[in-house]
Amino acid sequence: MKNSIAKAITASIILLPVFFSSCKKDSINPTANNSTSSSDEISINDQPGVYKTTSGATKLVLQPGDGTGEDAWIEYSPSNPDYATHNSGAADEIRLLAWTDGGIPIYSRTLIKFTELSQIPTTSKVKKATLFLYGLSSSTQLPQGDSYYPGSPYDGYGPNDAYVQKVTSKWDESTLTWNTMPATTVIKESLISPSTLQWNYNASIDVTKFVNDFVEKPSRNFGFMLRFTNEAIYRSMGFYSSETTNAAKRPKLVITYN
Numbered sequence: 001m002k003n004s005i006a007k008a009i010t011a012s013i014i015l016l017p018v019f020f021s022s023c024k025k026d027s028i029n030p031t032a033n034n035s036t037s038s039s040d041e042i043s044i045n046d047q048p049g050v051y052k053t054t055s056g057a058t059k060l061v062l063q064p065g066d067g068t069g070e071d072a073w074i075e076y077s078p079s080n081p082d083y084a085t086h087n088s089g090a091a092d093e094i095r096l097l098a099w100t101d102g103g104i105p106i107y108s109r110t111l112i113k114f115t116e117l118s119q120i121p122t123t124s125k126v127k128k129a130t131l132f133l134y135g136l137s138s139s140t141q142l143p144q145g146d147s148y149y150p151g152s153p154y155d156g157y158g159p160n161d162a163y164v165q166k167v168t169s170k171w172d173e174s175t176l177t178w179n180t181m182p183a184t185t186v187i188k189e190s191l192i193s194p195s196t197l198q199w200n201y202n203a204s205i206d207v208t209k210f211v212n213d214f215v216e217k218p219s220r221n222f223g224f225m226l227r228f229t230n231e232a233i234y235r236s237m238g239f240y241s242s243e244t245t246n247a248a249k250r251p252k253l254v255i256t257y258n
Contacts, residue, residue: 063252069242070113079104089173113223129211133239134249135201146195159194167222
């Protein structure tokens with residue numbers, strides 16, 4: 001973000017600077033001694049890898065890092081077309097935002113894709129797929145943190161719940177901008193619940209229907225878009241991206257299938 005814009009930050013106006021492998025299908029080799037006994041066989045504590053569950057299903061845990069993970073936020077301001085050309089593919093955070101700069105709205109959405117889903121045979125049936133996102137513990141990009149939580153000065157603007165929608169066309173994190181935003185569909189969309197904490201708000205989202213489509217036809221795997229259900233100001237929500245140096249906080253997708 002340009003220095004002239006960054007200077008516009010005030011106590012009530014938060015302006016955010018812009019930064020911002022697939023394996024063969026026969027490579028899956030479940031590790032029998034790493035089973036899980038959780039009720040739905042999926043946990044936020046699952047570690048990356050391939051396992052056999054206690055019910056005999058296969059569990060694939062994906063948590064890609066820098067170089068293999070694909071995620072980026074895009075932004076738009078009706079008063080400044082430069083925002084819509086920014087790329088954030090190298091940022092260590094992802095975000096949803098409906099804020100202002102000098103009283104002019106700024107909007108951000110996020111896209112995430114897990115290309116490693118190609119490891120799952122196309123004949124498989126997905127039992128459950130959960131997307132885990134790890135909340136920021138602090139941020140210079142979102143200094144106010146999440147906007148909705150008990151005691152937040154922004155609670156009066158409403159909750160920051162968000163859609164998780166299926167992307168239906170190609171995109172690349174290194175070139176993605178608001179102007180090149182891919183198409184999405186509301187069919188089978190899921191929800192991220194409103195945040196309950198200013199920081200460290202972890203989200204888990206059921207994306208089973210999406211992932212089943214992606215496995216059945218890998219050419220349809222264009223990932224997910226995250227956007228507020230209501231993009232009226234002042235709303236914000238932030239998570240770590242696959243570029244964060246803390247490997248445990250990167251976006252994670254856990255799938256069980258037969």
